[in-house]
Amino acid sequence: MAKTTPPVEKNQTIELTFEDLTHDGDGVGKVNGYPLFVPYALPGETAQVKVIKTKKNFGFGKLLEVTKPSEHRVEPPCDVYIQCGGCQLQHMSYTMQLDMKQRQVQNAMKKIGHLEHVPVHPSLGMDDPWRYRNKIQIPAAERNGEMITGFYRKRSHDIIDDMETCVIQDEVNDRMVEAVRRIASRLGIPAYNEEQHRGVLRHIMVRTGQQTNETMIVLVTRTNELPYAKELVAELHETYPHIKSIVQNINKERTNVILGRKTKLLWGEEYIYDTIGDIKFAISAQSFYQVNPAQTKVLYDQALKYANLSGNETVIDAYSGIGTISLFLAQKAKKVYGVEIVPQAVSDAKMNAKLNHMDNAEFYVGKAEEVMPWWKAQGLNPDVIVVDPPRKGCDEELLQAMIDMKPKRIVYVSCNPSTLARDLRFLEDGGFETKQVQPVDMFPQTGHIECVAEIELKVSN
Structure with missing residues (x-):
């Protein structure tokens, strides 16, 4: 068979018209049917492109100049947008971002799940898609004798040191990172040197309760001792009264x-507090807590809607974390059983249930795929199962455990459309029917999208 040669060569400059987007938001243009993927290009645009890599069936290009811009092209408000890579879509109007994310879910449903008949609704977006993140974790380093902080440049561990602000972070968090850097630098606290594995301050993490305005500062150090800790802590909490907690986390490993x-x-409290809807949550340095609480409420309201609870149901929440979804469900369910593999998260979940005076939610440590069959053997028959797995989706054993339990409904909350579509196919083959999928934009300006799927047990005739 004749070997096909790409119609373009590396380092060649070409004019290209774009017709589509990848799931990461890169523009897709074709030369004689050969696709080129080019970051920061939009459908409908024509641009000068430099070919930077060619493979047998596709290649990659660099955007040099847009000669015919899309009406959806906008000026990114971030000064270091191209260098940073934390956001991928700031050059794209928010309307187009939401449309792109809906299509991404539709494509996964069609190509991976073979479920093109299932309705995928328009993405639920934010009124203001900026400054939404309640947690920042930013590395520290030393340059020319000065402590610097900033995100890493794309695909590197080189810190962007002229970074003044991050436009998707809560402004309080921005100010707190700058305050820690300034005070630590003045006190002479050494920043961590990654190459030599020396120095002290590795990362500054800040968490803010967006409803309570309570702030926690976490100082991640290589060493047990933090020099000038007393002075640093005193200046921080005396200057910024909204700080409720200052914590040191020790990480001695050579690790990312x-x-x-x-x-x-x-200093202060071990926890800060925040609310989502009517529910209060205690958040520690190590807690997993959604970074966009405003959209988390939208997401959980959707999960609650699809669970369709009347007050008489028994519900299982697999991957229950610190109890965020469980406690939302407990507002409307008779009983909620949460299962989670991380012991600290289960402790936090129990504390959060107590904090909200909810005695109809119980939490257990273990793997959901092992605990659920045991529950079934004990006679626990859930009416509804809610699952919110990590990006890799559910293990087949967990999917099978859900199928064996035969709940009336399953609500699947997902942060990865590809693994969602794969798992929905498995559940469909096991006797369930996917009714609808609702994308929720938890991470504006990035290529990520969350979804909630409503799944029902097929009624056999």
Whole structure:
């Protein structure tokens, strides 16, 4: 068979018209049917493009100049947008972002799940898709004898040190990172040197309760001791009264993982609090808590709607975390059983249930795929199962455990349309029917989309 040669060569400059987007938001243009993927290009645009890599069936290009811009092209408000890579879609109107994300889910349903008949509704977006993140974790380093903080440049561990602000972060978090950097630098606290594995301050993490305005600062260090801790802590909490907690996390490993296992309280409370809807949550340094609480409420309201609870149901929440979805469900259910593999999260969930005076939610440590068959053997028959797995989706054993339990309804909350579509196919083959999917934009300006799927047990004739 003759070897096909791409119609373009590396380093060649061509004019290209774009017709589509990848699921990451890169523009797709074709040369004689050969696709080129080009970041920051939009459908309908014509541009000068430099070919940077060619493979047998597709290639990659770099956008040089847009000669015919799309009506959906906007000026990114972030000064370091192209360097950073934390956001991928700031050059795209928010309307187009929401449309792109809906199509991404539709494509996954069609190509992976073979469920093109299932309605995928328009994405639920934000009125103001900026400054929504309630948590920032930012590396520290030293340059020319000064401490610097900033996100890494794309695909590197080189810090962008002229970064003044992050336009998707809560402004309080921005100011707190700058305050820690300024005070630590003045006190002479050494920043971490990744190459030599020396120095002290590795990361600054800030969490803010958006409804309560309570702030927690987490100082991630390589060493057990934090020099000048007393002075740093005193200046921070005396200057910024909204700070409720200052914590040191110790991470001695050579690793890309930000937090270590050991955490000690330097000042204030161990937890800060925030509310989603009517429910209050205690958040520690290590807690998993959604970074966009405004859209989390939209997401959970949708999950509650699809669960269709009347007050008499028994519900299982697999991957229950610190109890966020469980407690939303407990408002309307007779009984909720949460299962979660992380012991600390289960402790937090129990505390959150107590905090909200909810005695109809119980939480257990374990793998959902092992605990659920045991529950079934004990005679627990749920009416509804809610599942919110990580990006890799559900293990087949968990999907099978759900199928074996035969609940009337399953509500699947997903952060990855591809694994959602794969798992829905498995559930469909096991006797369930996907009724509808609702995308919710939890992460504006990025290529990520969350979804809620409503699934019902097929009634056999």
